[in-house]
Each structure stands twice: as C-alpha cells, then as structure tokens.
Amino acid sequence: MAPSASASYRYEARAWRAGVGLVAGVDEAGRGPLAGPVVAAAVILDPGRRVRGLQDSKVLTPERREELFLVISERARAIGVGIVDHGTIDRINILRATETAMLEALARLAVAPELVITDFVALRALACPQKNLVDGDARCATVAAASIIAKVTRDRMMLELDTKYPEYGFARHKGYATPEHLTALDRLGPCPIHRRTFAGVWRQGELFVLEDQD
Numbered sequence: 001m002a003p004s005a006s007a008s009y010r011y012e013a014r015a016w017r018a019g020v021g022l023v024a025g026v027d028e029a030g031r032g033p034l035a036g037p038v039v040a041a042a043v044i045l046d047p048g049r050r051v052r053g054l055q056d057s058k059v060l061t062p063e064r065r066e067e068l069f070l071v072i073s074e075r076a077r078a079i080g081v082g083i084v085d086h087g088t089i090d091r092i093n094i095l096r097a098t099e100t101a102m103l104e105a106l107a108r109l110a111v112a113p114e115l116v117i118t119d120f121v122a123l124r125a126l127a128c129p130q131k132n133l134v135d136g137d138a139r140c141a142t143v144a145a146a147s148i149i150a151k152v153t154r155d156r157m158m159l160e161l162d163t164k165y166p167e168y169g170f171a172r173h174k175g176y177a178t179p180e181h182l183t184a185l186d187r188l189g190p191c192p193i194h195r196r197t198f199a200g201v202w203r204q205g206e207l208f209v210l211e212d213q214d
Helices: 010-017 062-075 086-092 094-107 141-164 179-188
Strands: 023-029 038-044 078-084 115-118 130-132
Touching (some): 010 023, 010 115, 023 094, 023 141, 038 094, 038 141, 062 141, 078 141, 086 094, 115 141
Parallel strands (some): 115 130
Antiparallel strands (some): 023 038, 038 078
16 A cells, blocks of 8 residues: 655645744544543644654554654644543543643643644634644644644553553553453453543443542
C-alpha cells in the first residue's frame, strides 16, 4: 500500500499571506477508548521553520510519531496541551470533554492564536475565528502536528498507567476496545480509570460500579 500523503500547508499559507501569522491547529487523542483521559493539543507552527512529513497521527508508526513529536516541539512557535480525565468524561460526556480539553490546550499556548483550525470540532465561545475541517488531521499540517502531540502525550500516559494496572494491557491497546481489552474487562471488571458510561465497559446489560480509587 502506498504511503499516505503529507498534510498540506495551504490553509496556513493562505492565512500567512493575509497577515494572519498565528495559526493554531487543534486535535485530540482518546475519544474512543474505554479507559483513560482524552488529550487535546494546540500547535502554532513557525512559517519560517516548517515541519515536513506531517500526517494524521493514526497513519504513522509509533516510532515516526515520536520523531515528529521532537521536531514539532523544537520548531513550533507554541504548544499547549489539555487533559480531561475519565471521571470528568463520565460526568459531562465525551464530546463536551473533548471540547474542554481543546479549549484548555488553546489557553495554555504561550501566544494567543489569530485563527484556529480544528479537526471538524466547532469550539463555542472562541475569541478568534475558527475553521473546522473534515479530516483536518489528514489535510492540514498544523492540525496534523496537533494530532501527533496529542497522540504521543496520551500514549505516554497510558504506558505509565499500564504499570499500575498491568493486567489490562494498556501498553498495547492504549484503552481501546480490542479483543484483549474486552476479555480482560469480562474477566476482571473495570479498574479505576475505566469510563463507566461507555458501552464497552458494560457486561450483561449492567454497568459496573466501583468506588473511585484514584
């Protein structure tokens, strides 16, 4: 299979030519898993120090994501990360949790963006213009950069959580509903970082309820 094409800088270039220099891409990692946090990243790339080879983090190998993470971290004008934990996801739902993480990531940028480009998530009450692109992480370089920062950050968190709950295999599946993970859930029930409101954490039509042990 041919490798996926790199994400384009055409949206950023259009803004830069119009005098809009601070373009932030925003994306998240972890909307679908049954356990762990949702993590969002906001990235403002430097027009003079472009990062080549940016792609949707999902099509990259873990090794390539780590390489690009380092390059983005070195060259970006600003990076912000927002994290919303499993308990908050259960309380406010995953869509609101994703929006919250994205807004937190934007708030953590060292400079305020003049334009925000998202992977199709519309952010309410944003102080600057935004563009919400379908498949933004595959089409827009800045959003792809954000997807890589978010994915690597979350994967590292799940590796740490695997040392606390090794019987679930979080280091391998990162909390997604793989057969291995579902088998562990069926055998052991959920651990404290599982999202209790997610259907994959249910068994025989009843939701597991455990005291929060965090």
